[in-house]
Amino acid sequence: MDIKEYISSGILELYVYGALTEEESREVSRVLKEHPEISKEVEEIEQALQELSTAAAPYYPEDILARIRSKITNSRTIPLKPKTRTNWVSYIGWAACLLLFVGLFFLMRDNNQLRDQLNSERVKVAQLEQQIADARNDAEKTRELLAVLRSKNISRVPLQGQAPAPEAYATVYWNQQENKAYIDGKDLPEPPSGMVYQVWSLKLDPLTPTSIGLLSEFQEDDNKIFTLDNANESEAFGITLEPEGGSETPNLEQLYVLGTVAAAP
């Protein structure tokens, strides 16, 4: 493209006037961007034309800017203000939303922690209640035992250790009126697993053993005082070690303790 020829064709003046068709103008705009020389020529033409028309102005229209300014600030600020306001509102809204979620998260976490804590406290309370109930039971039992021991109808029968366990010792508190025997097995050794102590009421002449019961749950019972029914005319008591469930007749080789009832005064 011959730039000089293009410039001297006069198309650029028509371009600045706006006298070209739209396609022609677009073409010139495109050429301008590629050729700084042509662009410079357009600037100069525009400058000259601006000077010419400026010379036709009766005065510099300074007041008009103030009028335009008041109109655009009036017309713009009214639509603009709610626009910026809504922006703020939406920013604040989003921020609040975010805060709410963060807050909810912490609340939920706290809530879960509190729930866990509450559950563990409930378990503790249940345990304590159980302990209280146990203690009350124990106290009740102890009171009963105390009542038993204080009863004037009771006879105390000490049972001494025999061959398999010379150190063993037991006591039978026998209430003959109520036909109850209370066995204090505190000093009996723990029975081996699968074995149980069986208490026998004995008639001595001839030797007749009658089972009055088992010291069941020996390990679990802290007091180691067992209440058994005994309606026999017992002359002695013995405790043997028997297989679980007890035996029909005592295994005398496993007779741990034995004691005779003192003759009635």
Added chain:
Amino acid sequence: MQQDGLILELQNGNQRAFERLYELYSESIFGIIYSIVQDEKIAEEILQDVFLKVWDNAGSYNSDKGRFFTWILNIARNASIDELRSKRHKNKQKNLKADNFVNVLENSTHFSNRTDAIGIKKYIAVLKPVCKKLIDLLFFKGFTQKETAEELKMPLGTVKTRNRACINKLRELLAE
């Protein structure tokens, strides 16, 4: 220089950019309007409307289509010609004092410090009649090349080259 940065700022709604562009273009646009309507009050009103349109429609200016000056020029010429055609103007039965921009320039008592008054006066003095007509139609009245060719019974190409010569003379005198 066309202030591309300012124009972009204007299109982003920057009022300061708008005011700067007003300073750059308002007086030459006012000259165009005034030379068409030849009434200061009406020209002021039109100028105000033109720049309000520039502010409101800045987004529709596209540099691929032409110069920013040309864009405002079109708005101003259309607004001025609408005024001439309006009922209000006809009711005033206004007789235009001047035939064209040359008479306006000759009658002018004001010369902006933005123009080379001496250069302009010299130019008016030596301006050929064909240049007066060409510049009046093409620049001040916004005729297209084709319309001008028809009006002046001149081939299209001649409009272009003759006008080029007329403007070259202006540039020459302003550069002196």
